[in-house]
Amino acid sequence: MSNSDKIVQQVSVFLENKSGRLAEVCSTLGDNGINIRALSVADTSDFGILRLIVDVPDRATELLQQAGFSVGATSVIALEVPDRPGGLAAVLKTLQAGEVNVEYMYAFVGTHGGEAVVIFRVADEVLDHTIELLQNAQIPILPASEVYAL
């Protein structure tokens, strides 16, 4: 597996906090047959950021931009995390030991082969370092191709 397949392209959308905007994003994607695999929302009182994992990120970015949204592509890593108490803690411990700061993370709703799937965002500059850390710690990284098809 090449390093590029270890990096998942997340679609990030800027949203003002006003009613109907989230629905508009979802229907723009739905109308075009794009499936949302995972999502998270971060917000303040004025605006929010919607983060999406979809099956075809490039197409989704293009469609949302056409629909007038501010859209960015963000590199994230998807990890298989043992679905048991302490599973996530072990992963975070590894990252902490390697001095990698997690900007944000969120979990997939479903599982992969019985394991939980968690999306991690770290700064682009430490992305390769993080992948190496995780591999050395034998924490399974889910290939992007599999994440999109989940």
Add this chain to the structure above:
Amino acid sequence: MIWDPKHECMDIEERRALQLRRLREQVARLWVNVPFYRQKWEAAGVTPDDLQSLDDLRRFPFTEKDDLRKTYPFGMFATPLEEVVRIHASSGTTGKPIVVGYCKSDVTDIWAETIARTICCGGGTSQDILHNAYGYGLFTGGLGVHYGGELLGCTVVPMSAGNTQRQLMMMCDLGATILASTPSYALTIADAAEEMGLGPDDIPLKAGLFGAEPWSEGSRQVVEEKLGISAHDIYGLTEIIGPGVAAECEVKGMMHVFDDHFLPEIIDPETGEVLPDGETGELVFTTLTKRAFPVIRFRTRDITSLTHEPCPCGRTHARIARITGRTDDMLIIRGVNVFPSQIEDVLTSFAEIEPQYQLVLTRKGRLDQLEVQVEVAPRFFSDTIGGLEQLEQRITEKLYSTLGISVTVRLVEPKTIERSIGKAKRIIDLREEE
């Protein structure tokens, strides 16, 4: 009381003759003394001899604010510096201010006189204690009002602005009867009085002279009620002389222009054509008597209308209506001049946002609030809340260092700010009335 009945209640035809005589003298002087004017007039094909009637003035070109900037600091002075006894400057926030000068006779024979007239318009006499809360310094308000007050014979208390509780203490202890300040500061004083438990009966004031920024009838009512005074609108601008250009008498609603010194015209701001009485347009002034820093047909950019109808008070001066706006889009926020173009300059230096923006002005309590709405670029850079908040912070800081006032920056989605054909509507001013 009318300070100078001879000039203030002069027969209109007699005044017109005086105006023409003074105008011809002034123009002839400038033709010799100020190369800027001579060049401008030569280019327009006019000479002082063309001034056979007041109407001939319209053949002369306008003087713009920009002309005064380009000739900074002394290029427009019409007397040698050794004759200049005072300098004042406009409150420009960036770049060079406009510097104006006064020779001795400008201060004593014109400015102090027109301020004395102004105070009398507000019902003042030599018996009054004048609490002057206009800022003293380069700003024309403080010193301008000061010397006129002394000329009239008032007891002038040179408070300058700030330390509001102390102002109220002094006012009450000294028995101040007239307050001179900006209207927004008068509102602050009125609020502070209320907080200190001082009602209209506790405050000795009977009148207020408020100018140097636009204000509303709503504000007038508030200060009149809270301070128990009669509030008068006064008008002036640094380029003409400072305060003392026009003032409201007891017949409220319009201001007497002291037009034996300052000749007003109303023009169509688009075509430059002179408009008849009653029509609204841009106010233009020619100083007939000032020596150190005269201006011919200076475009004030203030929007109002003019009337020559006699006033019941007996003064025969032309009168202007309350200033309703400005021809350019300069904003006055908390007393600071702000041009949307300055904001635009800052915003365009950020790649993360679009050059589209909108300014929303509101008034929170007595304070003007400016919200700058900017669109995030279609492809945005940071997808963390911290990153976006940092962006807002960086824009806010840069705006603060450019404008000198703090504003709220609000990120909005692309294409949400209305696009217009031609001139964009950048400003939503919700301050009009409280």
